[in-house]
Amino acid sequence: MKSVMEASALHVHFKARGSFIQEIFSNHQKKVKAVDGVNIQIGEGEIFSLVGESGSGKTTVGKALLALEHKTSGSILFNGEEIPSGTGKSSRRFRQKAQMIFQDPYQSLNPRDIVLDIVGEPLVVNNLIKTSAEKRERVIEALGWAGLRPQEEYLYRLPHELSGGQRQRVAIAAALILNPQFIVADEPVSMLDVSIRADILRLMVEMRDRLGISYLFITHDLSLAWLISDRIAIMYLGKIMEIGSSELIVGSSLHPYTQALISVMPLPRVTKNKKRLILKGETPDPIDLPVGCRFNPRCPVVQDICRRQEPELAEVTPGHQVACHFPKKLLVGAP
């Protein structure tokens, strides 16, 4: 499969600000390694999910891929070319091809703009239209793709006059209007009512099927990822723990962290004595990562080597990679 977006050895570090006194006396700047060496390839028309807890760096990866966050090192190739970082001509071309859908549709739309202006904004910003009639026409078309019909009824509404699902559809219409090749969807349904989630997800899959758009779907909900994606990567504290097709990840995961996530996935049937793998403790401080495997303080099967040496992502079966010294199935009978 031809890969549309390809990141290798991606690092994004943020300076951690200590107290004033600390900053004067400490001679090395502390860093939060939000993304600490991530490799992903997203193929044409593929829905790739990045799953992780809050603070695992999944959103930072998404923003880095769109050059919205400055990468510390590594390379990001879009259609085989390094993504531009400035605001020049090539950067504009890139922005038209790669779009983002944000988590919170209450926040991502300017409360003072009407739908026509919000959805048409990408066209205006990139000088792609000449007349307001043309803009109106394109906006109506995009609203139709996003399932807001009859479109004329929505054109002149303000964001606060729409429901959450409608707002997210407006955001999707604005992302689709430029016919992008790649979309980063950052928890696009987590702020929505459960009853509308399926509609929005279905819409995203439909756009993939019709227009061949590739998605990076960022979520903390493994069951959502399982539902819509082709491949899943599990992230923990800035690193990918396990990566593979969604059936492999959910069906035969080998990393203890993935298995803990799977064991708490809600199931629509009542199973008696369903075993759960509950992790101890909290996610460690991202400024002071544990030595060795970053999952070792919470791992149920931790060994000595895990506290000394960090495991690399290694292929166990074709297309299934795990970063663990002891990859194995822990619970028998898990879904």
Added chain:
Amino acid sequence: MKETHAIRRRKAGQFMDSFRKNRMGMTGAIMLCFFLIMAVAGPLLLPYNAMDFGVADDVFAPPSREHILGQDDMGRDVLRALISGARISLSVGILSTLISMVAGTFLGIVAGYSGGKIDVLMMRFTDVFLVLPWLPLMLILAAVLGSSIWNIILVIGLTSWAGTARVVRAQTLTVKERQFIERARAIGAGNGYIMTRHILPNVFPLVFANTILVSAVAIISETTLSFLGMGDTLHPSWGMMLHYAFESGAASIGAYWFLLPPGLCVVGVVLSFTFLGYAFDEILNPKLKKR
């Protein structure tokens, strides 16, 4: 576009509804209207002009049927001076406020949006203007530049933008963290576009309320400058009237009709601007909104 206007009108309608319920705001608006009518239409109604010097008997003549507010130290009609002064005082106040609004908004948005070194530099510059005692500064500037009416407008404008810049910067800092700014960046919008299309409309209500309060200060500043003799003699404002009244000893003679009207007018205009400003602030500032 037709529908866009309908939305604007609807929003304006909502604003007017809450404004009408605001007693302080309505009082201010009515008072200000009175002064505006006086400034615009007044000169057309009076038969006197500035060169109508009276005879010896007219000097400091008390109010009479012909001269409702009496006559001044040169036997001229006080009401006429008061009305033509309204024009000067109000236009100086409004024009200098415009300068301070544009300068303050520009600096505030650019500093708040850019952040980093530009922000620090611009804000230290603003702090300098904020802590400088404005009266001596204005006096010096007026003395150096000469006391034409345009210089007075410029001087007042240049000494009063610092507060606006601070308020706008603070609001810009909160607006720029909101996600629609990031969305705009994601679709390829440049900094200039984001500042004018997304930040400005969202800080403008605050700027507006702040501006009205600044115009009250601007009018007082103009009065002060003129009273201290830095005014433009060709364009006599209320401050100039007070200056002449003081110089000619109207207070010791007991010619209250020469002193009181300009003083009360200044107080009235400043009060109306302040009322309006507070009312707008209350309506437009979501934090102060009563639930």
